[in-house]
Amino acid sequence: MKLGEKILQELDAARTDDTLTRWLAHHITELITTANRTRATGTADEATYAAEQCRRAILDLWEHRTAWPSGWPPPGVKQMAEILNSINAPTFGFQQGSKLSQLQRLHHEVLAALADEETMNETVDTAQSWLESYGQLLDVDERELLELYAGRDDRAATPIEVPRAERPADAHPRSDGQAGRTPQVHRVLDLVRRYHETVRSLLADEAEDMPTKPH
Numbered sequence: 279m280k281l282g283e284k285i286l287q288e289l290d291a292a293r294t295d296d297t298l299t300r301w302l303a304h305h306i307t308e309l310i311t312t313a314n315r316t317r318a319t320g321t322a323d324e325a326t327y328a329a330e331q332c333r334r335a336i337l338d339l340w341e342h343r344t345a346w347p348s349g350w351p352p353p354g355v356k357q358m359a360e361i362l363n364s365i366n367a368p369t370f371g372f373q374q375g376s377k378l379s380q381l382q383r384l385h386h387e388v389l390a391a392l393a394d395e396e397t398m399n400e401t402v403d404t405a406q407s408w409l410e411s412y413g414q415l416l417d418v419d420e421r422e423l424l425e426l427y428a429g430r431d432d433r434a435a436t437p438i439e440v441p442r443a444e445r446p447a448d449a450h451p452r453s454d455g456q457a458g459r460t461p462q463v464h465r466v467l468d469l470v471r472r473y474h475e476t477v478r479s480l481l482a483d484e485a486e487d488m489p490t491k492p493h
Contacts (some may be wrong), residue, residue, distance in 0.1 A: 279313065279329075281412060282306050282336040285389045288349025299346060302339040335393050339413060351420070352408070354400025361393045377483070381476045388469045394430045395466055402428045433465075 289303055309332040316328040341352045351359065405428045413421055455463075 279332065281309060281340070281415075282310055282332065284411070285291060285336065285339055285343075285349070286310075289346050296342075296345045296347075299339070299342055302335065302342065306335050307333070340467065351423070352400070352404040352427075354397045354402075355405050355423055356431075357400070358393060358397045358427050359423055361396060364395075366388050377476060377480050381473070383482065384469060384473045384476060388466070388473055391466045391469055395426070396434060402431060 286303060286307060289299070309328070313325070313328040313332045317325045320328070357416050405424045408416070409421070409428060413424075418422065
């Protein structure tokens, strides 16, 4: 019943052009009403039968959730999925520990940070609610995506781990006007700085390897 009421609350059935989704939504509303009434006034067998009919219809609608016009997935999670789907999966073909492998890793860390930044305007409450209440009904991809989205704020507040050699010797609180920025923006800026430094280092190595012209 709880799942059915949650689905109906999140689902904008009146706006969907999907006939099956709209019919199931109206059907479940009637079944929930009948089940509640039967539980109060009917026999035990009648209440059990009404509850089972309701359960089956709710799970049928849940299986049809990819056609929901709203409510699933939560808007922020959907936006994050679209962003991540537009990013090519990382392929780590460079030698471990090389500057090219560092650059490649930083590239995908920057993209991930930007994806978090882009979806920062949506709260994580809805995603967390789906996870806590109905995580066992989600498939692996849905659960991983909701967990990724629900953990977005924690990632934003986590400082970037910069190797000791990369930390400035005179590290102290910023005086460049960035003190008021959000942790997420600091995260993006730190990643961009490291990305820039790695590229400059690669270019410097390339310049050293170039043969000098004969005089």
